[in-house]
Amino acid sequence: MVELVLFAIGLIILVKGADFLVDGASSLAARFKIAPIVIGLTIVAFGTSAPELVVSLTSALKDNTDIALGNVIGSNIFNILFILGISAMIYPLVVAKNTVWKEIPFSFLAAILVVILGLQLPINTGNFNLLAISSLEVEGVITRSGGFVLLSFFIIFLYYSFGIAKVTGASQVSIKKLTLPKIILLIVLGLLGLTFGSRIAVDNAVTLARLLEISDTLIGLTLVAVGTSLPELFTTIAAVRKKSTDIAIGNIVGSNIFNIFLILGVTALVKDIPIKGIQIIDILVLWFSTLILFASLFVWKRHRISKIEGFIMLLCYVAYTVFLIIRG
Secondary structure, eight states: OHHHHHHHHHHHHHHHHHHHHHHHHHHHHHHTTOOHHHHIIIIIHHHHHHHHHHHHHHHHHTTOHHHHHHHHHHHHHIIIIIIIHHHHHHSOEEOOHHIIIIIHHHHHHHHHHHHHHTOBOOSOOSSOOHHHHHTSBOBEEEOHHHHHHHHHHHHHHHHHHHHHHHHHTOOOOOOOOOOHHHHHHHHHHHHHHHHHHHHHHHHHHHHHHHHHTOOHHHHIIIIIHHHHTHHHHHHHHHHHHTTOHHHHHHHHHHHHHIIIIIIIHHHHHHSOEEEOSOBHHHHHHHHHHHHHHHHHHHTTSOOEEOHHHHHHHHHHHHHHHHHHHHHO
């Protein structure tokens, strides 16, 4: 199918564009003597979330807000259940206390705020059959004021993370020393890659949805979400193979916080995000994935995710994906 090939090409251009932009921007920041800790918490952290941001913005500007929201929710679910699940199966994930106590609660707060700000759960559910209720669609709008609230929390999170990193010495990144012409070239290529890659990916995702006769939301929750999460997948697996498991899980938790606070916040500022196509089950899975991560690290006070727990998380994602396909 031509559209699927073009969608994949768009994602490749998008991801590569994000890499170029991060390398160029990091080197430029280093030339201006900006501390590596600041670069790590801003430019590098932004880099892995850049595909989600650009795709969501492009979708919103093209009036495909279903894809924008589905992309964020789907990416967050994929990040925890699939990426951390498969990573834990490669090597058990041991996590620092700062991540458990300070960053993961922020991630859950972000998931709750989406509901508070925009997703108005239906009240008249008829009978209280759990399966029937879970299949109900949620309604509402994430307005510009809601976007401002999300961005405000994002700024608080950045300030908070910066304070933690200064104390622990985290987020120190190695930065390539490049010549100014090469820095400019990388930034320009990165911006072009993000712009054109996102357009190709979004346009063909919409076309695929039409051809397969499925909703834009479902495409956002699955194909687009997985595609835009590829940077997180590659960087996390690379970190796990080097046995830098705390970096791996910190990358995922940070990305999930960026996705809601920054990406939904910016997207809502640009255009109100009407909620349609998202079901209660999707929100519950989003909450469940964050809770299961916190529980596996906190309840037994081991601060680690074992291979068995990783396998269970992976199974949960497969089950959810099968459910989405059946739902159509």
